Amino acid sequence: xxxxxxxxxxxxxxxxxxxxxxxxxxxxxxxxxxxxxxxxxxxxxxxxxxxxxxxxxxxxxxxxxxxxxxxxxxxxxxxxxxxxxxxxxxxxxxxxxxxxxxxxxxxxxxxxxxxxxxxxxxxxxxxxxxxxxxxxxxxxxxxxxxxxxxxxxxxxxxxxxxxxxxxxxxxxxxxxxxxxxxxxxxxxxxxxxxxxxxxxxxxxxxxxxxxxxxxxxxxxxxxxxxxxxxxxxxxxxxxxxxxxxxxxxxxxxxxxxxxxxxxxxxxxxxxxxxxxxxxxxxxxxxxxxxxxxxxxxx
Numbered sequence: 001x002x003x004x005x006x007x008x009x010x011x012x013x014x015x016x017x018x019x020x021x022x023x024x025x026x027x028x029x030x031x032x033x034x035x036x037x038x039x040x041x042x043x044x045x046x047x048x049x050x051x052x053x054x055x056x057x058x059x060x061x062x063x064x065x066x067x068x069x070x071x072x073x074x075x076x077x078x079x080x081x082x083x084x085x086x087x088x089x090x091x092x093x094x095x096x097x098x099x100x101x102x103x104x105x106x107x108x109x110x111x112x113x114x115x116x117x118x119x120x121x122x123x124x125x126x127x128x129x130x131x132x133x134x135x136x137x138x139x140x141x142x143x144x145x146x147x148x149x150x151x152x153x154x155x156x157x158x159x160x161x162x163x164x165x166x167x168x169x170x171x172x173x174x175x176x177x178x179x180x181x182x183x184x185x186x187x188x189x190x191x192x193x194x195x196x197x198x199x200x201x202x203x204x205x206x207x208x209x210x211x212x213x214x215x216x217x218x219x220x221x222x223x224x225x226x227x228x229x230x231x232x233x234x235x236x237x238x239x240x241x242x243x244x245x246x247x248x249x250x251x252x253x254x255x256x257x258x259x260x261x262x263x264x265x266x267x268x269x270x271x272x273x274x275x276x277x278x279x280x281x282x283x284x285x286x287x288x289x290x291x292x293x294x295x296x297x298x
Contacts, residue, residue: 002019002020002067002293003017003018003019003024003063003065003066003067004017004018004066004067004068004069004070004111004289004290004292004293005017005018005056005059005060005066005068005069005070005111005289006018006069006070006072006121006284006285006286006287006288006289006290006292007052007055007056007069007070007071007072007285007288008071008072008118008121008281008284008285008288009040009048009052009071009072009073009074009088009118010040010074010087010118011040012029012030012031012039012040013028013029013030013040013051013052013055014027014028014029014281014284014285015027015028015052015055015056015058015059015285016028016059016282016285016289017059017060017063017066018285018286018289018290021128021129021286021289021290022286023282023285023286025059027281027282027285028055028058028059030051030055040088041087041088043090044090045090045091045094048088048090048091049094049096049099049100049103050103052071052100053100053103053104053107056069056104056109057104057107057108057109060109066109066111067111067112067293067296068111068112068113068114068289068292068293068295068296069100069104069109069111069112069113069114069289069292070113070114070116070121070287070288070289070290070291070292070293070295071096071097071100071113071114071115071116071288072116072117072118072119072120072121072122072284072287072288073085073088073091073096073115073116073117073118074086074087074088074117074118074119074145074147075087075088075091075092075117076117076157076159077096077115077116077117078155078157079097080095080096080097080098080113080114080115081093081094081095081096081097081115082094082096082115086145086175086176087144087145096115097113097114097115100113100115101113112292112295112296113292114288114291114292114295114296116153116288116291117147117149117158118147118149118284118288119139119141119147119148119149119158120149120150120151120153120158120287120291121149121284121287121288121291122139122141122147122149122244122279122283122284122287123137123138123139123149123150123151123242123287124137124149124151124152124153124286124287124288124290124291125282125283125284125285125286125287125288125290126139126151126242126277126283126287127151127287127290128286128287128290129283129286132240133290135239135240136150136151136152136236136237136239136240137149137150137151137239137240137242138150138151138232138236138239138240138241138242139241139242139243139244139277140160140225140228140229140241140242140243140244140245141244141245141279142186142225142243142244142245142246142247142248142250142251143187143188143245143246143247144187144188144189145161145175145183145187145188145189146160146161146182146183146186146187146228147160147161147245148160148161148163148228148232150236151287151291152294153291153294153295160182160228160232161181161182161183161186161187161228162174162176162178162181162182162183163181163182163227163228163231164178164179164180164181165180165181165182165185165223165224165227165228165231166180166185166224166227167180168180171184171185172184173185173187173189173190173193173194174187174190175187175189175190182224182225182227182228185220185221185224186221186224186225186247188200188246188247191203194217195217198214200247200250201249201250203217203218204218204250218250218252218255219255221250222251222252222255222256222259223259225243225251225256226256226259226260226262226263227259227263229241229256229260229272229274230260230263230264233260233264233269233272234264234269237269238268238269238270238271238272239271239272239273240272240273240274240275241272241273241274241275242274242275242276242277243274243275243276243277244276244277244278244279245279246279248276248279251276253274253276256274257274260272260274
């Protein structure tokens with residue numbers, strides 16, 4: 001039985017032991033208090049690395065047959081280095097994979113470490129839990145920002161949430177500073193900046209009641225998601241797209257499918273499908289572990 005440890009790092013650290021692509025035992029969470037959401041944001045990079053190491057060692061619980069450790073981190077991840085991390089800026093430039101691997105060895109855990117974008121880890125988790133490890137899986141995560149994950153892993157930045165979907169110079173709400181991005185339309189932060197007098201849920205509630213301004217935005221929001229999906233289809237081919245995240249509640253699948261159909265007209269590219277799934281830590285942990293196992297055998 002293949003044993004790996006999967007870890008996700010975002011608002012908190014969540015780690016778990018994965019055996020044959022299934023979670024084995026309880027997950028460890030730091031910080032444990034759900035209202036302490038800024039604990040990691042305020043930590044120096046060295047302290048985050050130490051915390052990760054301690055959580056992993058506790059999950060391992062003295063086992064010597066763990067082959068790999070996978071860590072999902074939001075941002076641009078390449079060759080084991082965090083090149084950009086908007087939500088954990090102190091990690092930018094960190095040789096994360098190398099440093100964490102060294103710390104684990106110092107604590108008696110000699111396992112390969114694989115660092116990947118957290119959305120890619122989520123895509124791998126969906127592939128593992130949905131029996132699609134032999135297929136291309138793509139996932140949009142709709143939250144504070146917009147994440148895009150792909151399985152199997154391919155080299156590249158894959159910052160799909162920053163796909164340019166409009167040429168309107170006024171569309172400048174993306175947190176990266178770029179104009180016309182999906183995230184600048186769909187991201188929770190961007191929506192709050194756009195509607196200073198309303199929360200995002202209030203915008204969609206008003207749209208359902210026929211408010212013209214909010215209904216126009218609902219259409220723009222869905223067109224942005226459709227445009228990002230259509231772009232991926234044109235670049236990477238058709239297939240299954242999963243949609244998750246706390247703002248998946250705003251998705252109108254009928255509207256979204258209609259817009260995608262208007263954008264994707266070449267018949268060989270029309271064999272795509274959409275499915276809404278729950279975004280949970282267990283799937284992300286499994287995905288990070290699966291990706292680490294596969295990286296260890298490449």
